[in-house]
Amino acid sequence: MTWQRGSFIDCFFPFAEHPARPGPMRHIAYLQTxxxxxxGELRALVMLTTTSPRMIQAIxxxxxxxxxxxxxxxxxxxNAFTIDVHRLALLPPAKEWFPDMERPxxxxxxxxxxxxxxxxxRYDAMRTMIPSPAVRLGPSVT
Amino acid sequence: MxxxxxxxxxESIIESARREAERQNRSLAxxxxxxxxxxxxxxxxxxxxxxxxxxxxxxxxxxxxxQGNVDHAETDRLLHLAAVxxxxxxxxxxxxx
Numbered sequence: 001m002t003w004q005r006g007s008f009i010d011c012f013f014p015f016a017e018h019p020a021r022p023g024p025m026r027h028i029a030y031l032q033t034x035x036x037x038x039x040g041e042l043r044a045l046v047m048l049t050t051t052s053p054r055m056i057q058a059i060x061x062x063x064x065x066x067x068x069x070x071x072x073x074x075x076x077x078x079n080a081f082t083i084d085v086h087r088l089a090l091l092p093p094a095k096e097w098f099p100d101m102e103r104p105x106x107x108x109x110x111x112x113x114x115x116x117x118x119x120x121x122r123y124d125a126m127r128t129m130i131p132s133p134a135v136r137l138g139p140s141v142t
Numbered sequence: 143m144x145x146x147x148x149x150x151x152x153e154s155i156i157e158s159a160r161r162e163a164e165r166q167n168r169s170l171a172x173x174x175x176x177x178x179x180x181x182x183x184x185x186x187x188x189x190x191x192x193x194x195x196x197x198x199x200x201x202x203x204x205x206x207x208x209q210g211n212v213d214h215a216e217t218d219r220l221l222h223l224a225a226v227x228x229x230x231x232x233x234x235x236x237x238x239x
């Protein structure tokens with residue numbers, strides 16, 4: 001089983017309020033990248049996808065990527081959905097979080113280069129919209 | 143794990159939900175589950191939300207490409223996200239009496 005950037009995979013995406021506990025229902029998540037922690041453990045950085053109008057409405061402007069039904073079907077899925085670029089989880093690559101990870105159909109669909117670029121552009125836009133607090137702007141100390 | 147439950151609700155609400163579920167090509171159960179999950183997911187937030195496993199430290203974390211090599215641009219994005227995201231590490235406190 002391989003973890004591939006740009007794949008859509010089933011995941012028990014956690015509620016933000018309970019980040020250490022698998023969520024109660026499957027969500028299709030978008031795999032942005034794998035991450036290696038200092039001690040060598042791997043994590044999957046995934047973005048939430050949703051079909052819920054209420055959740056889509058809650059996404060700040062410019063931080064979502066909408067997939068039309070036609071594009072969804074072209075990728076092998078069924079319905080239109082939205083990728084929420086600002087709701088992410090860093091999860092262990094384990095069955096507890098990714099129930100199908102040992103099954104052949106683990107990867108539900110793959111984003112093509114164009115879609116991956118669009119997602120990364122939104123992700124970068126978030127950096128512009130919300131600058132890191134580590135960047136201090138102000139009078140220089142001489 | 144799925145469980146079966148019974149709720150008494152307004153017929154008109156159920157009928158509306160059933161129609162909307164059909165329109166979205168989903169089962170009523172899945173539609174209701176999603177609506178409940180939405181309600182529990184929390185308020186709108188302009189700040190990105192990053193859910194982390196308790197104890198995970200992103201200091202010195204690196205993003206890897208599909209060949210397992212360090213991807214510096216993606217690592218920069220990750221570290222920025224870690225700096226600005228709302229992290230609900232203490233969400234479990236919600237369950238304390």
